[in-house]
Amino acid sequence: MHVAIIGGASTIGSTVAYTLAGLAPTVDVSLVDINEGAAWAHAKDVSHASYHFSNAPGETVSGDDIGTVQSATPDDLADLDPDLIVFNAAAPQPEDATDRGARDAELDRNLSIVEDVAEDLRPLDPTPLLVVTNPIDRLVYQFYSLLEWPRRCFLGYSLSETARVADALGSELGVHPNDVYCPMMGEHGEHVVPILSRARVGGDAVATDDLDRDEIREYVLDIPFDIAKERGVDETSRWVTSAGVTRVIRSVMAGSTAGGDDPRGRLGEPFCLSTPLDGEYGFEDLALSVPVDLDEGGVDEIHEWDLAAEEADELAVAADAVRTDLERIGAKGYDS
Numbered sequence: 169m170h171v172a173i174i175g176g177a178s179t180i181g182s183t184v185a186y187t188l189a190g191l192a193p194t195v196d197v198s199l200v201d202i203n204e205g206a207a208w209a210h211a212k213d214v215s216h217a218s219y220h221f222s223n224a225p226g227e228t229v230s231g232d233d234i235g236t237v238q239s240a241t242p243d244d245l246a247d248l249d250p251d252l253i254v255f256n257a258a259a260p261q262p263e264d265a266t267d268r269g270a271r272d273a274e275l276d277r278n279l280s281i282v283e284d285v286a287e288d289l290r291p292l293d294p295t296p297l298l299v300v301t302n303p304i305d306r307l308v309y310q311f312y313s314l315l316e317w318p319r320r321c322f323l324g325y326s327l328s329e330t331a332r333v334a335d336a337l338g339s340e341l342g343v344h345p346n347d348v349y350c351p352m353m354g355e356h357g358e359h360v361v362p363i364l365s366r367a368r369v370g371g372d373a374v375a376t377d378d379l380d381r382d383e384i385r386e387y388v389l390d391i392p393f394d395i396a397k398e399r400g401v402d403e404t405s406r407w408v409t410s411a412g413v414t415r416v417i418r419s420v421m422a423g424s425t426a427g428g429d430d431p432r433g434r435l436g437e438p439f440c441l442s443t444p445l446d447g448e449y450g451f452e453d454l455a456l457s458v459p460v461d462l463d464e465g466g467v468d469e470i471h472e473w474d475l476a477a478e479e480a481d482e483l484a485v486a487a488d489a490v491r492t493d494l495e496r497i498g499a500k501g502y503d504s
């Protein structure tokens with residue numbers, strides 16, 4: 169598989185490349201960035217890191233099976249012919265962008281980059297595109313509108329919330345967070361919707377009556393910004409994000425390989441990504457995080473779960489928030 173990371177010299181993009189070199193060493197990676205020097209430097213450094221990954225005790229992938237790590241410019245995209253694209257390019261963040269409004273504030277700054285990159289991508293055949301740049305739900309829909317590829321190509325990365333809610337629930341329930349499953353639907357932002365009705369520990373349903381839904385959501389919403397306040401805006405949640413993006417890429421690979429690993433991973437449950445909706449959950453002309461299965465074309469299936477009443481209500485509020493912004497920017501289908 170060949171993954172092109174647009175914004176590959178970024179904090180997140182370069183960390184995704186490093187994580188892939190360790191956990192998915194057969195993947196070829198192209199770091200595509202307007203900052204050619206930084207993309208080249210990250211590609212060299214990560215390819216040297218790959219030497220140690222592949223020669224550590226227990227490793228079996230060697231020689232020609234090891235993926236390449238190279239740098240490229242946006243003009244090279246058509247020739248690269250990637251199997252999957254990660255979009256991580258962004259305008260620089262102001263130094264004080266460490267509060268919960270920071271994702272929304274990126275919309276106007278990043279729209280023109282999306283337009284430029286959509287032009288760069290236009291010559292390509294439809295390819296799965298995983299949008300990491302904020303605010304993901306609006307930008308996923310904007311890419312979908314501009315490129316007019318099948319909607320199954322469009323994915324928005326919101327999986328860090330699943331690790332954060334597992335942290336909160338694990339503490340609450342006295343279990344290891346890595347054994348907790350709690351899907352997170354809705355917006356990647358203020359209107360995230362914890363689906364506590366489907367929470368599981370080790371495969372067993374969780375009794376949720378005693379859980380404080382608002383407190384859990386507040387933790388999930390605050391923690392990335394508590395981290396950014398300590399580390400600075402240049403160091404967003406790079407570790408969880410790169411691990412989650414790598415998990416999505418590995419799920420696409422597994423879902424594309426007959427008889428291969430379970431694309432849902434150890435817990436065997438679907439996870440949620442943002443994707444354009446066309447009637448699912450009663451919404452259309454917008455993107456929200458919903459439970460998906462993945463294959464080489466992107467979304468293989470969107471699961472339509474029966475939600476608890478408060479979860480369905482919160483999802484409608486999330487849809488309203490995204491719709492309001494799409495109207496404001498005059499996205500396709502919202503032209504006045």
Ligand SMILES: NC(=O)C1=CN([C@@H]2O[C@H](COP(=O)(O)OP(=O)(O)OC[C@H]3O[C@@H](n4cnc5c(N)ncnc54)[C@H](O)[C@@H]3O)[C@@H](O)[C@H]2O)C=CC1
Binds near residue numbers: 261274401403404
């Ligand atoms: N969805 C999620 O869970 C997360 C999303 N993010 C978002 O990811 C985005 C990137 O964050 P960082 O990695 O900190 O960014 P960064 O500021 O480190 O890097 C942005 C990169 O984009 C490049 N770039 C700008 N315009 C470009 C273009 N037209 N073509 C190619 N490259 C271009 C720049 O040269 C730079 O290397 C932000 O929007 C951030 O909010 C960050 C963490 C988690």
Ligand SMILES: O=C([O-])CC(=O)C(=O)O
Binds near residue numbers: 404
């Ligand atoms: O807002 C940010 O900088 C990072 C982000 O989306 C996350 O970590 O969930």
